[in-house]
Amino acid sequence: MAHTGKILVTGSGIDLTLLRPLEEAGNSIVARPKLLSAAELKAELRDAVAYLHGGEEYASGDALSTAESLKVVAFMGIGYESFVDVDAAKERGLRVTWTPARRPDAVAVFTLGQIIYANLGIRNRLDERYPPQWSAAVPMPSELSAQRVGIVGLGSIGSRLAGLLLTIGCEVSYYSRTRKLAETTLDLTYRTLPDLAAWSDILVVLLPENPSTVNIIDTSVFARMKEGSILINTARAALVEPVALGNALRDGTIAVAAIDGHYRDESVNAALMREFGPRLLWTAHVAAHTRQSMAAMVDQAVRSVLRALDNAPDENMAVGQ
Amino acid sequence: MAHTGKILVTGSGIDLTLLRPLEEAGNSIVARPKLLSAAELKAELRDAVAYLHGGEEYASGDALSTAESLKVVAFMGIGYESFVDVDAAKERGLRVTWTPARRPDAVAVFTLGQIIYANLGIRNRLDERYPPQWSAAVPMPSELSAQRVGIVGLGSIGSRLAGLLLTIGCEVSYYSRTRKLAETTLDLTYRTLPDLAAWSDILVVLLPENPSTVNIIDTSVFARMKEGSILINTARAALVEPVALGNALRDGTIAVAAIDGHYRDESVNAALMREFGPRLLWTAHVAAHTRQSMAAMVDQAVRSVLRALDNAPDENMAVGQ
Incomplete structure (x- = not known):
């Protein structure tokens, strides 16, 4: 017989009507869209049977330790x-389940928009009066089709983005821990990370965050980049070491950076924003926030919760049996 | 023997080193990047042998009347x-010569960037803190690949843009005064302008400005559009009737509008900006301002000037013999 009870749902942007199957199975939903503190999370989990994690909080061993029904x-x-x-x-x-079958379109198209805006410097041209001002300090940009784009992480999103950039006419290379089949189907050049950094005009980071990818873009990578490069990080902030990013913005290695997500230490975000605001395209991890993408993700998570409460097998299980 | 003398060059964003062939032929360059008044233009033209028009000024019959060496x-x-x-x-x-062989890439890619920004509402999400706020007033956007895009004007830029949008996965239709071959090669649906307005989620205006296209997007077109549509005008401001645009923004027919260029009456620009600023992506006619695009355009214009001063034939001649 299926377990039922309270289901904690975190993160903003979740259409609660998509959770109806959980309620129909006899569960009650507690939605907490704002970022939970460690203590709040622990308290919310204490009487929960399932936990849909769509926020930025860390589910620590301590928070899980007293969640006896979870x-x-x-x-x-x-x-x-x-x-x-x-x-x-x-x-x-x-x-622990995940949503590997996420549609790549939302993040790929969002990333392309940030690439176009960063490459042309459009943000700082909004609301400008005629005539547009060009100078030695604000030179006319190079066309995107003439730029070399390096993609770090060639999963479904990276492959989709690479296809779009090739259609535009860019040269595209990639780095990944393992060589990818898409390299052949899309005709991309594989480069090591230091070589990719040196080769690219625009470097795009699209890896998932995990212990092996945190701070993967560090001082040694920035040291290889050309002056005036563009950095696009639409994965997680933590993939780019923030002190090295500040130095690279300060010394002109990076002209413009797009970041979709924040560092966990709020003072780090505030310091970067204060010093480099107009050269940053900084958003709050919204790249996947389209109706279609969120619905697909929530749908997978809901099915995983129902399977877990039924003790049924689940192909999206990352931990457990 | 070739005529030589003063050559007036207007408009910002022109790399003066590209004008060297004119100087090498014995001419002197007078560059006026700021918008010229009618009187200033008339005065500058009085002793000019050639006039490279790269600005927003109108070369009236009066201004031309005293330009005896032109x-x-x-x-x-x-x-x-x-x-x-x-x-x-x-x-x-x-x-009078023109530059019909302009590369379409710059404007097509700029337009795609504005489409992505407008569709996802990215401008108003920049610098937002976590968690991103969604509400009935700010609903999560639909993916671009799920949107219908209508293109008004299927020249080289419109065709290039249509190709990029089809790669992303959009449905694309177009209107043009005459049916275009690209309709078949790209597999686009032709619609009359009223039908296209009613069908589209995103309407993109890419026609050249001339007496038959000024105000082509007027009250009757807005009346056909769905509530919350997006209007992208990366041609010239004058293609969209400004009073009708203001009404459509006010009544919610248009959620977001991107405009690359200004109305000649500065008070019109100021009024729209004051009332609808955050819902506008307004730039000062910079879409073609990439190094490659400008170089190609200046190169054609320079060759046309040299041919005119040599009384040699010119394939880019729009008026004259």
Whole structure:
């Protein structure tokens, strides 16, 4: 017989009508769209049977330790390892699920928009009066089709983006820990990360966040980049080491950076914003926030929760049996 | 023997090193990047042998009337009819040239960037703190690939843009005064302008400005559009009747509008900006301002000037013999 009870749902942007199947199965939904503190999360989990993780909070071993009825943490996204204490979940016998089948379109198109805006410097031209001002300090941009774009992480989003950039006419290369089949189907050049950094005019970071990818863009990578490069990070802020990013913006290695998400330490965000505001296209992890993309993600997570409460097998299980 | 003398160059964004062939032929360059008044233009033209028109000024019959040495007006762009008094030029025996072979990439990619920004509402999400706020007033956007895009004007830029949008996955239809071959090669649906307005989620205006296209997007077109539509005008402001645009923004027919260029009456721009600022992506006619696009355009105009001063034939001649 299926377990039922309270289901905690975190994160903004979730259409609660999509959670109806959970309610129809006899559960009650508690939605907490604002970022939960460690104490708030622990308190909310204490009487929950399932936890749809769609926020930025970290589900620590401590938070999970007193959640005695909890059966499943359904993470909405790919990089669950940075948001859930996987060892603690294993030890507790919890199931952790993820949503690997996310449609790549939303993030790929959002990223393309940020690439176009950053490359042409459009943000700082909005509301300008005629005639547009060009100078040695604000030179006319190069066309995107003449730029070399390096993609770090060639999953479904990176492959989709690469296809769009090739249609525009860019040269595209990529780095990934393992070589990808899309390299052949799209005719991309593989480069090591240092070589990709040196080769690219625009470097795009699209890796999931996990212990091996945090700070992957660090001082050594910035040191290889050309002066005036563009950095696009539409994955997670933590992939780019923030002190190195500040230095690269300060010394002109990076002309413009787009970041979709924040560093966990709010003072880091504030300092970067204060010093480099007009050269940043900074958004609050909204790239996947389209109706279609969120619906597909929530749908997978809801099915995973129902399977966990039924003790049924689930192909989207990252931890558990 | 070639005529030589003063060559007036207007408009910002012109790399003066590209004008060296004119100087090497014995001419002197007078560059006036700021918008010229009618009186200033008339004064500058009085002793000029050639006029590279890259600005927003109107070369009236009056301005041309006292330019006794003038041989050619080399217009940089397509829509010369709105910027040069063609009848006066004919009467004076002046040559008017244009740059029809402009590369479409710059404007097509700029337009795509504005479409992505407008569709996702990215401008108003910049610098937002976590968590991103969604509400009935700010609903989550639909993916671009799920949107219908209507293109008004299927020249080289419109065709290039249509190709990019089809790659993204949009449905694309178009209107043009005459049916275009690209309709077949790209598999686009032709619609009359009223039908296209009613069908589209995003309407993109890409016609050259001339007497038959000024105010082509008027009250009757807005009346057909769905509530919350997006209007992208990366051609010239004058294609959209400004009072009708204000009404459509006010009553919610248009959610967001991108405009690349200004109305000649500065008070019209100021009033729209004051009332609808955050819902406008307004730029000062910069879409073609990439190094590659400007170089190609200036190169054509320079060759046309040299041919005119040599009385040599020119395939880019719009008026003259």
